[in-house]
Amino acid sequence: MTRRRPVTEPVPTTPVIHTIPPAQVLPRLAALQTTSIADLKQQWRELFGKEPPPFNKAYIQSRLAYRIQELAYGGLRPETRARLEALGEQLDGGNIVLRRIRADSRPLPGTRLLREYDGVQHVVTVRADDFEFEGRPYRSLSAITRHITGTRWNGWTFFGLKGRPGA
Template structure:
């Protein structure tokens, strides 16, 4: 008996078969979620392998717990509807214009316009408003938080650190 190789048209890839994930009965969801807090980390990582079909990331316990909690609910109740996924994809395309490099940059690295940053310095409360392209302090625009921090303190500061958006030394 001879086997004939199937040919794949040039440019097309054959997708590997999707792994089969367990279904989780809805009546077990609350108990499983509650158990995550007391489950040893080794068992959490084993659950990750079962529920995601891959090795767990080297992140904190709280991250693993939160992702497992989401996955348990997703497998029990279903994930996002295809329409919702398509809508999120379309919104992402509008934000980054299809640029993969921009997509990898965290969108939440800058506070949203309208956010008020409050910092007490030498007994005085200072309020900065985030605007789309700059920052407003005492009715004046500033190009960066560092410029605002320099105006307030008279010394050079990392504005993100001064306003508590990033830890010192980060």
């Protein structure tokens, strides 16, 4: 006895929009603010030709806004893309894994984190392997936060970075 494989029907695809008239850009950008998430996802399918990512509404709106402008006015020039790639390779030696880890975790060395607490502005400088606060090195933002507040806080949350590195 032979088994029949189930017949699968092809998934209907939405044709990808390749250009948008410049006169439609401003009205479309304004409409994004009041569009439902279901309609935003449908626009994503039309403009990108693939399923939308499982991210929040604000992210999808911002990416759609960029895509609308890109399709109307053109994207980055090839020279600009090449320059950005070269800069990325200088930072991580072309290792895409390192690039993603760094982008998802800690800020780049030299970044200054500012936080006002009890009427005093506190400045932390991110260094390659630690953080500098008031001229002293600290291994974690939580240690700095404990120094500032006198209580235990998540340092990444205290300085507005949301989560821990790699989280």
